[in-house]
Amino acid sequence: MVTVYHYVFLAAVLFIIGAYGMLSARNAVRVLMSIELMLNAANINLVAFSSYSGTVSGQALASFVIAVAAAEAGVGIAILLVLYRRMRSVNLREAVSMRW
Amino acid sequence: MLAELLPEILLIGAALLLVLLQGFCGRDACAKLSGYISLAACGGALLLVSLHSGAGVERVLIPEIIKLDAFSLFFKLLFLTLSFLVILGSLDAVKRYRMGGEYYTMLLFTTFGMLIASMAVDLAVLYIAVELATISTFALAAFRKDRQGAEAGVKYFVIGALSSALVLFGISLLYGIAGSTSLTAIAEALGSSSGPVASLAVVFLIAGFGYKIAAVPFHMWAPDTYQGAPSTVTAFLAGATKKMAFLALMRIFIVALPGLVESWAMLFAVLAVLTMTVGNLVALVQSNIKRMLAYSSVAQAGYVLVAFAVLSSKADLTLAAGAALLHMFVHAIMKGGAFLAVAAAGSAIAGRDISDFAGLGRRMPVTAFTLSIFLLSLAGIPFFAGFVSKFLILMASVSAGGAYIALGVLLVINSVISLYYYAKVIRVMYFEGGEVHRAEEPVMLVAALVVSAIIVLYVGIFPESAIQLAKSSAASLFTP
Numbered sequence: 207m208v209t210v211y212h213y214v215f216l217a218a219v220l221f222i223i224g225a226y227g228m229l230s231a232r233n234a235v236r237v238l239m240s241i242e243l244m245l246n247a248a249n250i251n252l253v254a255f256s257s258y259s260g261t262v263s264g265q266a267l268a269s270f271v272i273a274v275a276a277a278e279a280g281v282g283i284a285i286l287l288v289l290y291r292r293m294r295s296v297n298l299r300e301a302v303s304m305r306w
Numbered sequence: 307m308l309a310e311l312l313p314e315i316l317l318i319g320a321a322l323l324l325v326l327l328q329g330f331c332g333r334d335a336c337a338k339l340s341g342y343i344s345l346a347a348c349g350g351a352l353l354l355v356s357l358h359s360g361a362g363v364e365r366v367l368i369p370e371i372i373k374l375d376a377f378s379l380f381f382k383l384l385f386l387t388l389s390f391l392v393i394l395g396s397l398d399a400v401k402r403y404r405m406g407g408e409y410y411t412m413l414l415f416t417t418f419g420m421l422i423a424s425m426a427v428d429l430a431v432l433y434i435a436v437e438l439a440t441i442s443t444f445a446l447a448a449f450r451k452d453r454q455g456a457e458a459g460v461k462y463f464v465i466g467a468l469s470s471a472l473v474l475f476g477i478s479l480l481y482g483i484a485g486s487t488s489l490t491a492i493a494e495a496l497g498s499s500s501g502p503v504a505s506l507a508v509v510f511l512i513a514g515f516g517y518k519i520a521a522v523p524f525h526m527w528a529p530d531t532y533q534g535a536p537s538t539v540t541a542f543l544a545g546a547t548k549k550m551a552f553l554a555l556m557r558i559f560i561v562a563l564p565g566l567v568e569s570w571a572m573l574f575a576v577l578a579v580l581t582m583t584v585g586n587l588v589a590l591v592q593s594n595i596k597r598m599l600a601y602s603s604v605a606q607a608g609y610v611l612v613a614f615a616v617l618s619s620k621a622d623l624t625l626a627a628g629a630a631l632l633h634m635f636v637h638a639i640m641k642g643g644a645f646l647a648v649a650a651a652g653s654a655i656a657g658r659d660i661s662d663f664a665g666l667g668r669r670m671p672v673t674a675f676t677l678s679i680f681l682l683s684l685a686g687i688p689f690f691a692g693f694v695s696k697f698l699i700l701m702a703s704v705s706a707g708g709a710y711i712a713l714g715v716l717l718v719i720n721s722v723i724s725l726y727y728y729a730k731v732i733r734v735m736y737f738e739g740g741e742v743h744r745a746e747e748p749v750m751l752v753a754a755l756v757v758s759a760i761i762v763l764y765v766g767i768f769p770e771s772a773i774q775l776a777k778s779s780a781a782s783l784f785t786p
Contacts, residue, residue, distance in 0.1 A: 214482070217478075221471075221475055224471070225468075228464075228468055234460060234464075237464055241464075241467040241468065241471060244468075244471035244472075244475070245470075245471050245474060247475065248471065248474040248475045248477070248478045249478075251475070251478035251479070251481075251482060252478045252481060255478065255481055255482040255485070256481075259482075259485035260485075261485050261486060263430060263481070263486060263487050264478075264481050264487070266430065267429075267430040267433070267477075267481075267487060270430065270433075270434055271433075271474060274434065274437045274441075274470075277437075277441050278437070278441055278444075278467055278470070281441050281444045281445055281463070282444070282463050282467065284445070284448075285444060285445075285448045285456070285459040285460055285463050286460065288448055288451055288455075288456045288459065289456040289457065289459070289460050291456075292451075292452065292453040292456045293453065293456070298460070298464070301456075301457045301460060301461070302457075303453055303454055303457055304454060304457065304458075304529070304530045304533055304534060304597075
C-alpha cells in the first residue's frame with residue numbers, strides 16, 4: 207500500500223539530492239539540472255497532497271511550476287552562454303573575478 | 307474589477323507592445339522609442355495608483371486570490387515610483403551600455419510581476435508573480451555582457467533559482483497541512499498549533515526569501531551581482547525587487563502563520579542581529595562604491611528585520627509593521643537614488659572605486675550633492691528620511707520592552723558604525739582630488755536624482771503624512 211508518506215519521503219530525498227548537487231557541482235549545467243530536481247521534488251509533494259486531500263489547487267500550481275521551471279531554464283541557459291563566451295568555460299569555481 | 311486592475315493592464319500592454327516593436331525599427335531608434343513608451347506607461351500607472359490610494363478602500367477582486375487593500379497600494383506606490391525613476395535614468399544609461407529596447411520590456415515585466423505580488427492573497431498566485439518578477443531580473447542583471455556582467459548574472463540566477471525552489475517546497479508543505487493555498491484558509495487550518503511540518507515550512511520560507519532579501523548568511527550573491535550589473539539595474543534590484551520579497555514575507559507570515567509567531571519572530575531576530583552587524587562591518591572595508599552600497603543594503607535589510615522580530619511582542623503591532631513599511635519605502639528611494647548617482651557619475655568616471663570619486667563635488671556638482679543627500683539619509687542623520695524610518699523602528703522595539711530593546715540598541719550602534727563609511731565617500735567627493743574640470747551631467751539621470759532627493763528631504767522634514775500612510779497600510783494587514 208502506497209501512502210502519502212511514501213510520496214513525501216520520495217520528494218524529500220529528491221530535494222536533498224538536488225540541494226547537494228546544487229552546492230557541490232562545479233559545472234553550471236549540473237547546477238541547472240539540480241534546480242530542476244528540487245522544483246520537481248516540490249511538484250511531487252503538491253500533486254501527492256492534492257490527490258490525498260481531494261483538492262485540485264495543488265495540481266494547478268504544479269502545472270504552473272512546470273511552466274515556470276521551463277522559463278527559468280531558458281533564461282538560465284542564455285546567461286550561461288554569455289558566461290561561456292567570456293570565460294570559455296562554465297566552471298563556476300572560475301567565476302571569481304569579484305572578491306569581497 | 308477591470309478599473310482596479312488598470313495600472314497592471316497598462317504595464318503588461320506596454321510590455322507586449324515593446325516586444326512587437328523590436329521587429330519594426332532599428333536598434334538605437336527602437337531603444338529610444340521603447341524608453342519613452344515605458345516611461346509613459348509607468349507614469350500613467352503611477353498616477354492611477356496614487357489616485358486610488360487616496361480613496362483608501364479595500365476591494366476583493368477575486369475571492370481568496372487577489373485583494374486590493376491599503377497594504378498592496380502602498381507597495382504599488384513604492385514599486386511604480388522606483389520603476390519610474392529607474393526608467394527615467396535609463397534613458398541616458400541605455401546608450402552607454404548599448405542596450406536595446408528589450409531592457410525596458412524586462413523592466414516592465416518585473417514591475418508587472420511585483421504589482422500582482424502586492425495583491426496576491428493566495429500562495430500559488432504569489433509564487434508565480436514573484437517568479438515572473440525574478441526571472442525578468444535574471445536577464446536584467448546579466449545585461450552588461452563583459453566578464454563581470456556575466457558572472458553577476460550567473461550568480462544571481464543560481465541563487466535566485468535555489469531560493470525559488472526553497473520557497474516552493476515550503477509552500478508545498480503548507481498546502482499539505484491545510485489542503486488549500488489560500489492564506490486565510492492556511493491560517494484557519496493551522497490555528498495556533500505548531501507541528502513539526504509547519505515549523506519546517508517556516509524554515510524553508512525564511513531561507514528561500516532570506517536569499518531574496520540578502521539577509522546574512524544568505525547574502526553572498528548580493529555584492530557580486532550589485533557590482534557586476536549595470537548601475538541602473540542595481541538601483542532597481544536593491545530598491546524594488548528586494549522589497550517584493552519583504553512584501554511576500556509580511557503577507558505570508560502575518561496573514562497565514564500568526565499562530566507560529568513565536569518561532570518565526572525568533573528566527574527573524576537572529577537574522578536581524580547577524581544581518582545588521584555583518585553587513586555594516588564588511589561595508590567598512592570596501593573600496594568599490596557599488597560593493598560598499600551593496601553591503602550597506604544588506605545592513606539596511608537587517609533594520610527592517612528588527613521590526614519583523616518585534617511582531618511577536620504584545621506591543622502595538624501596527625507601529626512595528628508600519629515602521630518596516632516606511633523603512634522599505636525610504637530605503638528604496640535613497641538606495642535607488644544612490645545607485646542612480648553612481649550611474650550618473652559613470653558618464654565621466656571610468657572606475658567604480660571610492661577613490662575614483664575624488665573631486666566629484668566640483669566635477670559634477672548636482673550628482674555629488676544628491677549622492678551626499680542619499681548617503682546622509684542612509685546613515686540616519688536627522689532631517690533626512692532615513693532618520694524618520696529608523697527612529698520609528700527604534701520606537702517600536704523600545705515600546706515592546708524586554709529583549710526587544712537590545713535589538714533597538716544594536717540598531718543604534720550599527721547606525722553609528724555605518725556613518726563612517728558613508729561619510730568617507732562624501733569626504734572624498736568634496737575634499738580630495740585637487741584640480742578637476744567640470745564634466746557634463748546626463749540630463750535624465752540628474753532629473754531622476756533630483757526627484758529622489760526631493761522625496762528623501764520631504765519625508766525627512768515633514769514625516770507626519772508618510773508615517774500615517776505607512777501605519778494605515780500596515781493596519782490593513784491585520785484586519786482579515
